[in-house]
Amino acid sequence: MKRRDLILFLIIPSIAILSSCQHKPAAAPANPLLNAYDVEQSSTDPQRLIPLNYQQAQGKRVFNNNCVWCHADSTPAGPSNRSNLTPTPPLFTDGETFNSLSDDLMRNTITLGGSAMGKSAIMPPWGQTLTPDEIRAVLAYARAVAQPPYKASARPASQ
Amino acid sequence: MTAKKMGEISTRLRAIFALVSVAFVAVLAVSPVRDFFQSWKRYEKNYVSYAQTRPDTKRLLADFHPGIDQIWLPEMRVLDRCTTCHQGISQTSLSDASVPQPFRAHPAIPHDVKKWGCVVCHRGQGPATEISEAHETTLAWEQPLLPIRFIQASCGVCHRADLPQTPKLNRGRELLSQLNCSGCHHLQDIERPAMLGPDLSNVGNKLTRQWIYKWLKEPHTVVDSSGNTVVDGYETVEEPRMPQFRLTDPEIKALSAYLTTLKGQPIEPAKFDQGVVASLQKSPDLADQGEVRFRQMFCTTCHSLAVTQGDETKLIGGNIGPELTKVGSKINPDWLVAWLRDPQSYLPHALMPRYRWSDQDLYKVTQYINTRLTDPELLSNVPPLEEPAQEEIRLGQRLFLEKGCASCHVIQGVSPQKDFGPDLAILGSKNVSQLEFGNSSIPRNIISYIQAKITDPLSVNPAARMPQYRLTPTDLDAITTALLGMTGSPANSSLARLIVPRAQGAFHPAGAFGELSDRYKCAACHRFNGDGGNLAPELSFEGSRAQRQWIMDFLKNPQTLRPTLIFRMPQFNLTDQDASVIADYLGMVTQSAAVKLSAVDQKQFTPQMAEMGKQLYEVKYQCNACHTIGSAGGYVGPNLSNAGNWLNAAWIEEWLKNPQALVPGTIEPRRSLTEQEVQALTAYVLTLKQKAPGSAGTTAGGAQ
Known part of the structure; x- marks a missing residue:
């Protein structure tokens, strides 16, 4: 009898506690599908894909609309205008050039144009064409795809 | 004893x-203990310590509250x-x-997260x-939660118009209309066009039974030297066409037999001028x-x-x-000549323009098509097909309706089955229990369902009539995104707002102009007031932009000097009369209110201003x-070599002040140009003139 009481005493709360635990379904396996809008092929290793977050993906869109013509070697229309220009604009993935430049300097160059920052006037000012958010997004995209990779810690991030 | 026993029992x-x-x-x-240890309380506590x-x-x-x-x-x-x-x-x-997580801020988006919350x-x-109840499927x-790859679907619930920020959703919608999904399904905001597949009422005069058999069986049209299919007659990204239907050999024979009997109007033998x-x-x-x-006529702008x-x-080509x-x-060569002379008499809704052919050109081009664009091996593996038997024809006629051919192809006197495929305009809001998964082993959620249905319809429904689509993973995700965004009409008026x-x-x-626009199908490539194609520059304000004489010259000889442009305007062989009607219409009707042509007097521009503009x-x-x-x-913007003959002075001024406004x-x-700089640049651009008429720049205002 005593043992049965003890068992009863143990069973009731344990049922109550167990029932409160949730059944956790097994995590779904990661989908191998790749997405061209949300990833970017690494410029040095085509096998490697760089995932883009929301802001970087928006930057990719703006880049492919406005910047790709002079800062990439192939464009949606085919040939690029880059080789046509003196001085030759740096490629958007050119980490060696861009990684050492601060976010502020990069943003100001895009916003105010090359001549305002003491660079070539062939870089036009985009401040009245793109919104500040779009310019920030383009920068985030360029940072994400830079080769060698850009390390934010190398310079204090500016807000 | 009893009392003692009683005492024992009571103890x-x-x-x-x-x-x-x-x-x-x-x-x-x-219950209170569970409440005390709620995970959200733990997160709030962690947040406070993290904030510190x-x-x-x-x-x-x-x-923090x-x-x-x-x-x-x-x-x-x-x-x-x-x-x-x-x-x-x-x-x-x-x-x-x-x-x-879960403390990280949401990326900057155009909506206020605090106002709209997350689940919208x-x-x-x-x-x-x-955690699990909020994020996962529970009883x-x-x-x-919508996987982040498909998040643009939610933009599409309210934004039925395409947004620049949602390329995936826009691509999905574009695919849904390119792949003729509206032939069988009702889709949100994707209207059924006037013509999906070609009208087959007269197809027996155009094609042989062997070709139709081959097309239905294995429409691989181009194979490279190593035997790989380059152009798949079924849909590919470059060449969206008829999808793959599951047809048996007798069914293909019956359909080809039925279709060859369709000879509405006899095709007259091609007639050319005997001298030519x-x-x-x-x-x-x-x-x-x-x-x-x-090639000179730029047929490849539309055909590849x-x-x-x-x-x-x-x-290569459009x-x-x-x-x-x-x-x-x-x-049939006779059909080709008749078609090129007047496409709309064969297909009333054809987008092909009615060119003004000279007999020489038509003879040469048809000879080229009939002798060079051929493959003697094309029909070599088609089995011998006898004269179609009555039984076969009847079976073919039945199959034409049953297989859903009639949903895209019109045959006079044959009415298609209404609502052949299920209504997809509310697919995005369906619950898992409303979807049929059959015996398939795919995960039970709407995304797996949509993707299985598109790539392998039989896996979820063995009786599916839906054809199989082969899409790249990117396009499959895009189309899934567009379908997930179709959640039906708003449930109430405050949502409709x-x-x-x-x-x-x-x-x-x-x-x-209406007659000419219909003849040359301007709107197949050009957009006017939000209606028309996207291949060529929008012409809603062409009358404000371009000078009349330039429009005339361009129409007669559309030469663009932009080297990156692959697609060019075909040469329609317009008469002077046609060109002047079009130029007059564009000049009078397609005006922008922002550009006041009469307000700018060309005489005000002096050589000094032009010199400053050049600097x-x-x-x-x-x-x-x-x-x-x-x-x-x-190469990015249009060639300005002839801009002085091309652009109106008032347009140049307004354009320089604010291109996006036009x-x-x-x-x-x-750019922030001063008034003086605008005038100087305008003066300079107006001096840029080429002597030879016709060698004009493109009208593209740098739209792409």
Whole structure:
């Protein structure tokens, strides 16, 4: 009898506690599908894909609309205008050039144009064409795809 | 003894009672204890301690309110408690990727996260305060969080018009209409066009039974030297066409038998001027001459051809019309001549323009198509097909309706089955229990369902009539996104207020221009007031932009000097009369209110101003980085060598002040030019003139 009481005493709360635990379904396996809008092929290793977050993906869109013509070697229309220009604009993935430049300097160059920052006037000012958010997004995209990779810690991030 | 026994029993009973009481209290205590250890309380506590490690602790804690935090949107029937745990969602200082979840800030989006909450876009169960209930499918809640790959679907619920920020959604919608999904399904905001597949009422005069058999069986049209299919007659990204239907050999025989009996109007034998035929017939390079004309007329702006370069065979050309690599082995030569002379008499809704052919050109081009765009091996593996038997024809007629052919192809006197496929306009809001998964082993959610249905319809429904589509993973995700965004009409009027409708432009010009526009199909490539194609520049304001004489010259001889442009305007062989009607219409009707042509007097521009403009163009603003003058300059904007003959002065001034105000989305950057600089640049651009008429620049205002 005593043992049965003890068992009863143990069973009731344990049922109550167990029932409160949730059944956790097994995590779904990661989908191998790749997405061209949300990833970017690494410029040095085509096998490697760089995932883009929301802001970087928006930057990719703006880049492919406005910047790709002079800062990439192939464009949606085919040939690029880059080789046509003196001085030759740096490629958007050119980490060696861009990684050492601060976010502020990069943003100001895009916003105010090359001549305002003491660079070539062939870089036009985009401040009245793109919104500040779009310019920030383009920068985030360029940072994400830079080769060698850009390390934010190398310079204090500016807000 | 009895009393003693009684005492023993009562002691034992008391003990049992005590134990049961303790057990009862313990059971009752489970609920408050569970409540005390709720995961959201733990997250709130963690958030407070995390906030204390941040430099802006004070501000973070000022925004923090303990307890369940909820956003209530009664008109949307949304109750959203996500911010109870996602405390930092609108704290910009917590946007860095190093901030642990669930405290990280949401990326900057055009909507206020604090106002709209999370479930409006991310789905999931808003009122839930348990992690799994909020995020996953549970017995009580069938719609889990939308995977982030498909998040643009939620934009599409309200934004029925395409947004630049949602390329995936836009691509999905484009695919849904390109792949003719509206032939069988009702789709949200994707109207059924006037023609999906060609009208087959007269197909027996155009094609042989062998070709139809081959097309239904294995419509691979181009194979490269190693035997790989380059152009798949079924849909590919470059060449969206008829999808793959599951047909057995007898079914294909029956369909081909039925279709060859469809001979509505007899095709008259091709008639050419006898003199033309006699003079051209003997020339050894007749087909070469035809090819030259074919290319000069820019047929490849709409039609593609397979081109082999080295080891690689690929399609080059547009996809408005069908791919033509082997079309000479397909069609009846008499039909081809009749078609080229007047496409609309065979297909009333055809997008092919009615060219003004000279007999020489037509003879040369048809000879080229019939002799060069052929493949003698094309029909070699088609079995011998006898004269169609009555039984076969009847079976074919039945199959034509049963297999859904009639949903896209019209045959006079044959009415298609209404609502052949299920209504997809509400697919995005369906619950898992409303979907049929059959025996398939795919995960039970709407995304797996949609993707399985598109790529392998039989896996979820063995009786499916739906054809199989082969899409790249990117396109499959895009189409899934577009379908997930189709959640039906808004449930109430306050929701309807939130819908941003798809703009329905309408361009139905009447009169003389209307006839010409219908003949040359201007709107197949050009957009007017939001209606028309996207291949060529928008012409809604062409009358403000271009000078009348330039429009005339361009129409007669559309030569663009922009080297990056692959697609060019075909040469329609317009008469002077046609060109002047079109130029008059564009000049009078397609005007922008912002450009006042009469307000700018050309005489005000002096050579000194032009000289200053040249300096600004070449040195200060370096316009030559993107624009070409003569042989030097960039490829991004249009060639300005002849801009003085092309553009109106008032347009140039307005354009320089604010390009996006005239052509929204144009990539020419807006600059802060002074009034004096605008006038100087305008004066300079107006001096840029080429003598020879016809060698004009493109009309594209740098739209792409």
